[in-house]
Amino acid sequence: MYQENEFTKWYLKTIQDAELMDYTPVRGCITFRPDGYEIWEHIQAAMDQRFKETGHRNAYFPMLIPESFFQKEKEHIEGFAPELPWVTEAAGEPLEERLALRPTSETMIGHLYAKWVNSYRDLPLLLNQWANVFRWEKKTLPFIRTSEFLWQEGHTAHENEEEARHETMQMLAIYKEVVENILAIPVYGGTKTESERFAGAVDTFSIEAMMRDGKAVQAGTSHYLGTKFAEAFDIKYLNRNNEHTHVHTTSWGTSTRLIGSVIMVHGDDKGLVLPPKIAPTQVVLIPVGPFKKHPEIVAKLEQLQKDLKAKGIRVRLDDTDQTAGFKFNKWEQKGAALRIELGPRDYENQQAIVKARDEDDKQTVNLEQLVTVVEEELAHMQQRLLTKARQFRDANAHVTIDSLAQLQQHIEASKAAGTIPGWVLAGWCGSADCEKKVKEETKFTTRNIPFQPPVQKSTCICCEQEAQHTVWFARAY
Ligand SMILES: [Zn+2]
Numbered sequence: 001m002y003q004e005n006e007f008t009k010w011y012l013k014t015i016q017d018a019e020l021m022d023y024t025p026v027r028g029c030i031t032f033r034p035d036g037y038e039i040w041e042h043i044q045a046a047m048d049q050r051f052k053e054t055g056h057r058n059a060y061f062p063m064l065i066p067e068s069f070f071q072k073e074k075e076h077i078e079g080f081a082p083e084l085p086w087v088t089e090a091a092g093e094p095l096e097e098r099l100a101l102r103p104t105s106e107t108m109i110g111h112l113y114a115k116w117v118n119s120y121r122d123l124p125l126l127l128n129q130w131a132n133v134f135r136w137e138k139k140t141l142p143f144i145r146t147s148e149f150l151w152q153e154g155h156t157a158h159e160n161e162e163e164a165r166h167e168t169m170q171m172l173a174i175y176k177e178v179v180e181n182i183l184a185i186p187v188y189g190g191t192k193t194e195s196e197r198f199a200g201a202v203d204t205f206s207i208e209a210m211m212r213d214g215k216a217v218q219a220g221t222s223h224y225l226g227t228k229f230a231e232a233f234d235i236k237y238l239n240r241n242n243e244h245t246h247v248h249t250t251s252w253g254t255s256t257r258l259i260g261s262v263i264m265v266h267g268d269d270k271g272l273v274l275p276p277k278i279a280p281t282q283v284v285l286i287p288v289g290p291f292k293k294h295p296e297i298v299a300k301l302e303q304l305q306k307d308l309k310a311k312g313i314r315v316r317l318d319d320t321d322q323t324a325g326f327k328f329n330k331w332e333q334k335g336a337a338l339r340i341e342l343g344p345r346d347y348e349n350q351q352a353i354v355k356a357r358d359e360d361d362k363q364t365v366n367l368e369q370l371v372t373v374v375e376e377e378l379a380h381m382q383q384r385l386l387t388k389a390r391q392f393r394d395a396n397a398h399v400t401i402d403s404l405a406q407l408q409q410h411i412e413a414s415k416a417a418g419t420i421p422g423w424v425l426a427g428w429c430g431s432a433d434c435e436k437k438v439k440e441e442t443k444f445t446t447r448n449i450p451f452q453p454p455v456q457k458s459t460c461i462c463c464e465q466e467a468q469h470t471v472w473f474a475r476a477y
Contacts, residue, residue, distance in 0.1 A: 007213040007264075012142070014263060017333045018272045021142050028140040028147030032256075035280045035334065036143075039259050040150060042278040044130065046182045047152060047254065050174045056126040056154060061108050063132070064099040069107035072232040076106065079199020083135040085147075101134040106200065106225070106251055109155045110233030117157055117247055119238045124167070125157040125247075133255075143260030144217065144477050151255035157235060157247040161226070164248035168224040171252040172205045175220035183258060184275040184385035185209045185265050186393055187219055188472060190448030195432055198251075202226035208447045208472060210393040211264035214420030216447045216474040219261055222252035260477075265389050266358075272335030273358050275385050276378040281336040283308055283315040283374055288324040289343035297347055300367070304340070307371050313378070332357060338377055340370070356381050358388075396422030397472075399455050404462055407442055407473075423447070423474040427457030427467025434462035438473060447472040 015021055020036030032040065048058070064087060070077040080103045087099040102108065109127075117125060130152050140146050154171060158164040172189055179185050187207035197204040201223040209219045229235070230246035239245050266273040276282050285305060291297045298319050308315040316336070318327050324341070331339060341353040341362075352370055355362040356377055365373045401407050401424045414421040424444065428434060438461060439445050453470040460467050 008141070010269075011260075011264060011267075014267050014271050014333075015142055018335060020259070020263075020272075023142075026147075028137055030142050030146055032150075036259060038280040039262070039274070039278050040256055042280075043178070043182065043254075043258055044152070046178050046277075047174070048128075048130075050178065051128050051152075051154065054126075054170060054174070055124075056128045056156075059127045059129055060131065061102075061105050061112070061129055063102055065102050065105075065108050067098050067100060069111060070100065072107065072110075073200050073229060075228075076200035076232075080104070080135075083137065085134050085136050102131075103133055103135050104251070104253070105129060105131070105133075105153055105155065106229055106249075107233070110229045110235060110249075113155075113157050113247070113249075114233050114235045117235055117237050120159055120240050122237060123157060123159050123247065124163060126154075126167075127156070128152055128154040141260070141477070143263070144257050146256075149256050151253050154250070154252045156250045157230070158249070159237075159239065159247070161224075161248050164226075164250050165224050168203070168205060168222045168250045168252070171250070172207065172220070172222040175222070175252075175254055176207050179207060179209065179219050179258070180386065182275065182277045183262050183265075184277075184382060184389060185219065185261060186386065186390040188448065188450045190450040190472070192221075192448055193428075193435060193446045193469075193471070195435055196446060196448075198223045200225065200228055201251075202228065206448050208474075209261050209265065210396060210423060210474075211261065211477070212267070212392065212420075213264070214396055214422040214475070216423065216472070216476040217257060217261045217264070218447070218476065219258060220252070220254040223250060225249040225251060257477075266385055267335075268358075270329075271333035273385070274335040274337065276337040276382050279335055279337045280314060281316050281331065281334065282313050282378055283338045283340060284327075284331045284336040285315065285317045285340050285342070286324060286327050286331070287319055287343070288341045289345070291319075291343065292321075294344050294347065297342055297344065300347060301340075301342055304367075304370060308374060311371060311375065313374065337381055338374060340374075358384060393423075396420060397425065397454070398422060399425045401426060402457070402459060402461060403464060404438065404441060407438070407444065407461065411442060421475070423472050424461075425450075425453060425455065425457065426461035426471060426473055427459050428469050428471045429460035429463055429465045430468035431460075431463070434460055437462050442473075443475050444473040445476055447474050447476060 084100045192204040203224045227246040285301045339355045449469045457470040
């Protein structure tokens with residue numbers, strides 16, 4: 001499943017079998033089915049709680065943005081223009097000005113912030129929006145890259161650079177914490193190179209995650225926008241010295257591509273493996289054997305379901321008339337974290353069988369201790385998935401490749417061995433030409449300049465001159 005084509009095939013089958021999404025007649029626009037949407041709701045809840053704890057509030061801005069707004073920030077329009085869908089008529093009449101379906105909301109929010117910010121007393125302004133956005137992609141992959149997707153975009157305005165930069169880093173740290181502790185995905189935080197920067201940003205920071213095929217996913221970004229958008233939209237305020245001056249703004253976002261990342265990091269040949277904290281089904285209760293002849297079994301499972309629900313655990317009872325084997329398979333595909341089996345003999349012995357989705361072994365647990373064991377097992381599984389993902393990433397993050405020839409050799413050798421090339425930590429002189437050459441020859445792009453690289457590099461992987469930065473290079477989604 002590590003081979004590129006095989007992995008994509010596996011991924012597409014997995015998300016369909018798990019009933020997370022479905023395709024629609026609109027190319028690149030998917031439907032989130034309830035289990036897919038619920039994973040998003042759990043991610044959303046974790047993020048939203050942290051945004052609010054750090055003083056942010058939610059607001060909602062329109063989906064349609066006048067074309068003239070995009071013209072105000074030159075780099076921004078250059079970056080987004082190729083992917084914008086447009087509304088050109090309404091109620092049978094052509095519109096005077098065409099309207100874009102938002103790819104992101106800096107322009108609309110800039111327009112409004114100019115009205116709302118007048119004095120230093122109005123700052124900082126800390127807003128977040130949960131919304132859908134559009135980027136008309138040529139090549140799409142459900143959850144990872146779609147023409148319409150769900151996300152959150154935070155937009156803040158500050159008195160000065162120091163505060164705005166502090167905000168930018170604070171939000172990146174929140175992303176890292178949620179992705180590691182809730183999604184069980186280890187990430188490297190770092191700075192994007194100029195070519196990978198957000199269109200219109202002064203600095204872009206990202207967290208980068210490794211999928212099981214060795215490719216990288218940018219799991220979240222946070223941008224320091226300087227005064228670029230403030231100048232474009234005339235967001236000025238009266239400062240403490242009674243002078244009119246521009247605010248410093250930030251924006252930061254994570255999207256439903258996190259769902260795709262979770263699947264690509266934790267999934268296995270049987271289907272979905274989900275960290276318990278975001279699994280729509282944390283526990284599935286399955287009666288086994290001739291349970292129809294023993295009504296006490298389903299009655300016991302119903303009682304157990306109540307007890308687990310009372311503890312805040314998401315639990316489902318599958319007492320349909322399909323075979324136990326069929327149900328085991330189905331709930332494995334759907335990524336139920338724990339399975340509890342109860343048959344006539346187990347009931348006689350007042351015990352049940354507990355199996356975690358990510359382990360082969362089952363354990364026998366006394367019915368009286370079951371609720372406690374379930375709580376412990378969910379916590380253990382959450383931790384195991386993070387540890388396993390970290391070991392996998394570290395084993396596939398190479399730090400001893402220091403020239404383009406070595407990188408090419410490494411890629412060829414991986415191909416021959418049927419393994420993944422993974423990531424490569426290498427030096428970079430800072431020239432866009434070197435970055436481009438590496439990309440053209442290997443399809444490896446710069447992911448980020450990690451804040452804490454495992455080792456520091458001294459020479460550029462491409463020109464072999466002195467390195468200015470130590471950078472993660474990888475193929476990316
Ligand atoms: Zn170079």
